[in-house]
Amino acid sequence: MTLPLIPPMLATPGRLPPAVQDQRWAYETKQDGQRVMVYLPGDGSLSLRARSGEEITGAYPELRPLGDALGATPAVLDGEVLALDEQGRADFQLLQSRMGLAHAPARAARRAAQVPVHLVLFDVPYLTEPLLRLPYLRRRERLVELGLTGAYWSTPAAVVGHGAEALAATREHGLEGLVCKRLDSVYEPGIRSRAWIKIRNMRAEDVIVGGWLPGRGRLSGLPGAVLVGQRAGERLRYVGGVGTGWSEAERAELAALLRDAASERCPFDPVPRVPGARWVLPRLVGEVSYSTRTRAGLLRQPSWLRLRPDLTPEDSAADLPEGSGGGDAP
Template sequence: MRLPLIAPMLATPGTLPPAGQDARWAYETKQDGQRVVVYLPGDGSLELRARSGEVITGAYPELRPLGGVLGAMPAVLDGEVVAPDERGHGDFQRLQSRMGLAHSPAMAARRAAETPVHLVLFDVMFLGRDLTALPYARRRHALEGLALAGPHWSTPGALVGHGAQALEATRESGLEGLVCKRLDSVYEPGVRSRSWIKIRNVRTADVIVGGWLPGRGRLSGLPGALLVGQREAGRLRYVGRVGTGWSEAERVELARLLRVVETRTCPFDRDPRVPGAHWVLPRLVGEVRYGTRTRAGLLRQPSWLRLRPDLAPEDSAADLP
């Protein structure tokens, strides 16, 4: 049958629901992958659409067998494609080698053998009929009743209540975060809703400034981004660039400090080969927050918090993987 196109419902960044409302919410692990809507028309085929609506079925050939699992029952499912690392956690860096290959079947097949993906399913919007007006609790019950578990797909459980414990468990396990979903919430296609709240686990780290990149436009003459590192076995290891988090006054003050310590020599143990970089002596220490690290140890989505004049560069030991 011809299935309705349904845009994925989106979560709003926020914090845990009040303790008194905890039992009215379900908690799911936040995945670090590519959001997909899965169309199963009931004829053995499968179509995957990205959040943009683009058809990306060809990028993930190992998911095609899912098309026949429900037999003739037509369905539309919500989920996320992840590329698990050695711990079983979704690794977006690994997934990037699989994305963008929807129209390159030979390359997609080779990459599938090298870096297989897994589809995490967490909602059902259509199952023989439109379910979007049903509350989350009923949709979740319907999804779990499908028992979708296979070599490349699964339906992880959702915990009702105990949000604080669930969030702490994701932090201890090094997971992306938590998604809180109100039990009585309907599915709102394409809407960023307060009925779904996402909480990203944020970490902080002390870093040493080793260089900077000039800003553009209104930031001309000021640093647009800082190139930062951390000490490891006496060496300064590059861990990425930070381009957000400053007020205008803080950026002006950083520009002044950077001029004082400028040098022609890259201070990192390995030159990161960043075009247009200005190097500085590794004397300024700052604190940044970030989401996770790449396999190479680079900070993902770092944001500047503050200078740490109370720390000497040699004191800022790394928490490198």
């Protein structure tokens, strides 16, 4: 049969619901992977579509057996494709080696043998008929009843209430964050809804500014991003570019400080490949937030928090192990 195309419902960034409303919400682990809608027509076939609507079935051949899991029952499932590290945690950098291979079946099969993926399922907006108007709690019950657990897919539990404890647990185990879903929420295809709230666990560290990239348009003459590093022994290792988090006044202040510290020599060792970079003496210390690090030690999703005029580069707390950091701009 022909299933309806259903764009995924999206969560809005935010905070935990008020404690008095805690029991009205379910809490799921936020995963660092690729969002997918799974189409099971009931004929043994399977189709995967990315959040953009692109057909990506060919990129993940190990998921094809899921097409038989519900027999002749047609369904559309909502989930996330993950690549897991040795500790069983989602590693987006690993997953990137699997993405983009939808039209390269031979390469996809080879990568599947080397880096198998795991699909976590968390909603069912269609099961024989549309379930869009059913409340989340009922859809979740229907999904759990399907018993979809296999070598390459599973249906992780959601917790009702205990949001603060659930968020603390994700931080303790180094997970990306939490998604809060109101129990009475309907499924809103393609909508970024306040009925789903995502909370990303962010870390904060001190960094040393070693360069910058000029802004464009209205930011002409101002820094569009600063290039930052952290100490690794006697060297300053590049850990990424930070292009968000400033007010206009803070960006102007930083521009003046960068001009005063201009240098012809790159302070990072090794020198990162960042076209158009302008180098400065490594004497400014700032604090940034970020979600996690890549395998090369680069910061993922960094955002500027503040200058640290109270610290010198020698005082900054972070000290990378030798061999981490460096490389191209993220």
